[in-house]
Amino acid sequence: MKKMIIIFLMLSVFLSVYSTQDDNETINNSDGLEQKIDDIYVLQKKMYEENKKDALKDKKYGIELNLINLLLVDEFKRISGTFSLFAIDRKAEIAFPFYITFPKEEDHYDAVTLDCHYRYFLGNTQNGFYLSGLSRLAFISGKDYYSSTSNKKKVGKFGIGFGIGYRYFSYNGFYWGASLSIGRFIIGPDIFDNNLNYTNDNQAFIDFEFLKFGYSF
Numbered sequence: 001m002k003k004m005i006i007i008f009l010m011l012s013v014f015l016s017v018y019s020t021q022d023d024n025e026t027i028n029n030s031d032g033l034e035q036k037i038d039d040i041y042v043l044q045k046k047m048y049e050e051n052k053k054d055a056l057k058d059k060k061y062g063i064e065l066n067l068i069n070l071l072l073v074d075e076f077k078r079i080s081g082t083f084s085l086f087a088i089d090r091k092a093e094i095a096f097p098f099y100i101t102f103p104k105e106e107d108h109y110d111a112v113t114l115d116c117h118y119r120y121f122l123g124n125t126q127n128g129f130y131l132s133g134l135s136r137l138a139f140i141s142g143k144d145y146y147s148s149t150s151n152k153k154k155v156g157k158f159g160i161g162f163g164i165g166y167r168y169f170s171y172n173g174f175y176w177g178a179s180l181s182i183g184r185f186i187i188g189p190d191i192f193d194n195n196l197n198y199t200n201d202n203q204a205f206i207d208f209e210f211l212k213f214g215y216s217f
Contacts (some may be wrong), residue, residue: 016208017060046069054125055169058214060087062175064214066208077102082212086126093167097209109142119165129143132163134181138188157188159205181207 066080082097101110113123119132141154156171169175184204 029124053173053210054127055171056086056126057090059173059216060085062086062214063178064175064212066212067207068211078185078213082214084214084216086216090126091121091124093117093121093130095119097207098187109140111138111140115181117163119206121167127167127169129166132165132179132181134161134163134183135159136161136185138184138185155178155188157185159183159187161205163207165209171215173183173216177209177212177214179207181205181209 007200012157040083062082062084064082064084066078069078079100079102082095082099084096085094087097088094091168095111095115097115097117099113101112106150113136115134115136117132117134123128125127137156138157139154140160141152142155143152161181163177163179164182167177182204183206185202190202200202
């Protein structure tokens with residue numbers, strides 16, 4: 001009889017410990033399942049927010065102009081703008097900024113520059129801050145102030161550089177951006193008045209864009 005009582009007590013203790021362990025595992029499994037559900041919800045919410053921010057997901061091209069340059073008329077008339085490709089890489093943009101001057105007098109400088117920029121966005125979409133690498137072609141004509149003659153001269157130059165910028169794209173297609181680019185010409189001489197930075201006739205060049213507005217399509 002005593003042996004049966006001892007066996008019964010031992011069995012009761014074993015079943016009690018086993019039941020407690022099962023309850024703990026059930027609680028732990030329940031907590032783990034809830035954590036996984038929370039993680040999936042957070043991931044879905046983040047994916048939705050990023051997809052919502054991607055205003056360019058159906059856009060392929062963009063054209064922008066610097067409106068202030070069109071209004072400024074002094075000794076030069078200027079046109080400044082950019083043509084962009086958005087569909088090549090959905091985290092980047094390939095842009096072709098251009099700048100053209102039309103002098104009002106014959107002895108003034110005129111210049112044409114054409115850039116190629118690769119702009120890599122730091123976020124998950126084509127929006128916000130980006131880093132860029134660039135190349136530039138410049139064609140300048142005007143009077144050579146280092147020469148005793150009054151004949152006009154022409155020069156072509158090639159340079160490389162880098163930059164940083166910011167883009168804001170709206171869902172109706174319009175966008176705005178600001179950027180700072182720094183570079184240096186590696187091919188082509190300086191033959192004009194070096195004090196005139198806007199002629200691109202210095203070895204180094206710096207561009208700051210702030211008032212360019214564009215439309216994507």
